[in-house]
Amino acid sequence: MRNHLPKIITLIVACGVSGWLFAGDHGEQDEGREGGGLPAVDHKAWRAECGACHTAFHPGLLPERSWRKLMDGLDHHFGENAGLDAATRKSITDFLAANAADRLDARRARKVAASIPSGETPLRITATAWFERKHDELSPGVWKKPSIGSRANCGACHPGADKGSFDEHAVRIPR
Ligand code: HEC
Numbered sequence: 001m002r003n004h005l006p007k008i009i010t011l012i013v014a015c016g017v018s019g020w021l022f023a024g025d026h027g028e029q030d031e032g033r034e035g036g037g038l039p040a041v042d043h044k045a046w047r048a049e050c051g052a053c054h055t056a057f058h059p060g061l062l063p064e065r066s067w068r069k070l071m072d073g074l075d076h077h078f079g080e081n082a083g084l085d086a087a088t089r090k091s092i093t094d095f096l097a098a099n100a101a102d103r104l105d106a107r108r109a110r111k112v113a114a115s116i117p118s119g120e121t122p123l124r125i126t127a128t129a130w131f132e133r134k135h136d137e138l139s140p141g142v143w144k145k146p147s148i149g150s151r152a153n154c155g156a157c158h159p160g161a162d163k164g165s166f167d168e169h170a171v172r173i174p175r
C-alpha cells in the first residue's frame with residue numbers, strides 16, 4: 001500500500017492543476033469542450049418516476065424554486081396526475097433542489113439560473129429565455145413533427161438528454 005502513495009499524490013496534484021487550468025478558461029469555446037453538458041447526476045426514483053412520461057429533465061435546467069413549486073403540484077401536473085407518496089416526493093424534491101440550476105457548480109447551470117429573473121418561477125424549461133435563445137434557429141414547424149411532438153421532448157433531438165448532455169454536435173433532428 002505504502003508504495004502507491006507517491007503515485008496517488010502525483011495523481012491528486014495533476015488533477016488539481018488541470019482543474020485549475022480548466023476553471024481558469026472562461027472563453028466561449030469552453031462550452032463546446034463541456035459538450036453542452038451538465039454534470040451527470042442520478043437518483044433511482046427520479047429516473048423511474050420522472051422519466052416515465054417524458055425525458056427525465058436534468059435538475060440543472062431549472063432553479064430550486066421551480067422544482068419545489070412543481071413538486072408541490074404533482075396532482076395537477078400539466079394536465080396529468082403525477083402524484084407520488086410523501087416519502088418518494090421528498091426524496092426526489094431533495095435531489096432536484098440539491099442539483100438545481102442555482103445550486104450546481106457548472107457553467108451551463110449558472111447560465112440557466114442567470115437567464116431567469118429572480119421574481120419568476122417557471123415550471124417549464126421550454127418557457128425560459130435561455131431555451132428560446134438556444135433554439136431560435138429552428139423553424140416553429142419542427143416542434144410539431146409527429147416524431148417530436150413537443151419542445152419538451154428533448155430526447156428526440158438530443159440523444160444524451162437524460163444524462164444532461166446537449167452537445168451541439170450530437171443533435172439530430174428526426175424526420
Ligand atoms: C403521468 C405522466 C407524467 C409524470 C409521471 C411526470 N410528468 Fe412531467 N410532464 C408530463 C406532461 C404531459 C408534461 C407536458 C409535456 C409537454 O408539454 O410536452 C410534463 C411536463 C413537465 C415539465 C415541463 C417541460 C417543459 O416544457 O419544459 C417538467 C419540468 C416536468 N414535467 C417535470 C417532471 C418531474 C420532475 C416529474 C417527476 C416528479 C414528472 N415531470 C413526472 C407528464 C408527466
Ligand code: HEC
Binds near residue numbers: 154
Ligand atoms: C427539435 C429538436 C430539439 C428539441 C426537441 C430540443 N432541442 Fe435543444 N437543440 C436543438 C438544436 C438544433 C440546437 C442547436 C445546436 C447548435 O447550436 O448547433 C439545440 C441546442 C440546445 C442546447 C445548447 C447546446 C450547446 O452546445 O450550446 C441545449 C442546452 C439544449 N438544446 C437543451 C434542450 C433541452 C433541455 C430540451 C428539452 C426541454 C431541448 N433542447 C429540446 C434541437 C432540439
